[in-house]
Amino acid sequence: MDLAFLHPLYEHSGPWASVYVDTSRHTESTPHERRLTAAAMARQLAEQGADEATCRAVETAIDELRRSGEPHGRALFARAGEVVLDPPLARPPQGDHAEWAPLPRVTPLLELAGQDPVCLVAYVDRRGADLELRSGLGRREAGTVTGRQYPIHRTSSADWSERHFQLKVENTWEHNAGEIAGHVSACQEETGADLIVLVGDDRERRAVHERLPQRLRDRVVEASHGAGSRLLDEDVESARAEHTRRRAEAERERFLAARAPDGEGRAGAVEDVPALVEAAREHRIDELLIRADGPDTHREVWIGEDADQLAVRRTELKTLGEQNSWAARADDALIRSAVTTDAPVLVLPPESEETPVGGLGALLRWK
Structure with missing residues (x-):
């Protein structure tokens, strides 16, 4: 996992307040409960020796989450009266908790936010593809690829002119698969997606897969859904969990060998x-x-x-x-x-x- 986003935590000396807040429960009383949580976290930090300004900054930041619709939670890292970093979590923490220590308490963040791979999903057909990014924090559109639109469909005739037409259709499919692969590769490089899921009919998926650069081959999963379908959240979760498991096992084996x-x-x-x-x-x-x-x-x-x-x-x-x-x-x-x-x-x-x-x-x- 690339931890460049954590650099602000190590540009200044501590001590640091590290706070993890569960925002997964949403009821009519949520604003009141968040205010109570804010006060409780500030009190915990004060009892551990945190300065008043930092306690106040943390309390204010948590109180401002009272109207948040975040589905899982938030981590907050603060020092010298300022919240320096407040990343969202991909999974709820096991209860709200706060620590005051010489260094930021980051390991729980890596478990709750960083380990889930970002997934680039490509919905592929013969005309192009729709791309979206999925992570533990939700989904967002990542662009559309529009290939050649004609000729796309084969005919049933077997005479010479029709066979020539069939060849043009094949060339269109191959051209579009190359276009899609190029856009998927560029999008992965731009977004740093850990996993690529290709969705569509068998032939279209394979054609795109074969044209992706070698560096991406071990990141690709083909989903057995037909053209025009959309992956359910549980399908994506399953693919992401399997990718995480396989990578962890591969790194563990590499460690053992080394x-x-x-x-x-x-x-x-x-x-x-x-x-x-x-x-x-x-x-x-x-x-x-x-x-x-x-x-x-x-x-x-x-x-x-x-x-x-x-x-x-x-x-x-x-x-x-x-x-x-x-x-x-x-x-x-x-x-x-x-x-x-x-x-x-x-x-x-x-x-x-x-x-x-x-x-x-x-x-x-x-x-």
């Missing part, structure tokens, strides 16, 4: 906190893997003001020349390092096998 040392005695993956801290300090994390229920995620490490100021023991930071230090959760500290070095993060599902051990691991870069 743990063995190479010819120079260097492992391509590590999974214990001291080794991860060392890799983060040296900017060698290529991809961070987190299993949120793992015991190492909440293990205490020590951080300085910069992302590479990270140690298992406080005395190590002083040795590195850092005078100011704070205790932080290992997952929060490693996510900060990943974000600032542009390394992706993958949150493994709870039902995945217990790898990496402890719940934290990383694939490494050596160049």
Whole structure:
């Protein structure tokens, strides 16, 4: 998962308020309930030592959600009296909660907002295609592809002139499939969609699939719906869930294979906190893997003001020349390092096998 959107959270030092609010319930009393939630979250932060200005900013932001129609929830990250980031959630959190800590509490956000792949759906027929984007936050139109409109339909005659006409029809179909594939490829590159679902008759789907660039082949799913049909939400959810499961399993297997040392005695993956801290300090994390229920995620490490100021023991930071230090959760500290070095993060599902051990691991870069 690309975490570039989290950069604002690491441009300033903490402490930070991290708040998760469930907005999935909508009744006549919702405005009143949101006001109560706003007050409760501000009170929780104050009890943990948050400054008054930040508590007030969080309370105001939650209170402003009282008329929101958001279907799932909202995360808020605030410091120094300002809400810096407030992304919507793709799934409701398990209850409203607030934390005040040296670093933003981001792992729950990756579980609730970021893991669900964005899906580009192409409804394909012989004349063109309609595109839409689907995610846990809903759907939106993504454009229309209009190919050649004539000739489209075959005839039943077998004489020479008609066979010539049939060839023109075939050429039209092939041309339109290429046009659709080009637009799908461009739309995926522009939107960063994780998954492409092709909907339509078998021949049209296959023709577009075959013309997509190689880099997209493992992102494509063909839906067994006829031309003119529209995917139901449960169809999209099923495709997205399967894509997430397959990717997590592939990355887990890649991680397992990379743990063995190479010819120079260097492992391509590590999974214990001291080794991860060392890799983060040296900017060698290529991809961070987190299993949120793992015991190492909440293990205490020590951080300085910069992302590479990270140690298992406080005395190590002083040795590195850092005078100011704070205790932080290992997952929060490693996510900060990943974000600032542009390394992706993958949150493994709870039902995945217990790898990496402890719940934290990383694939490494050596160049």
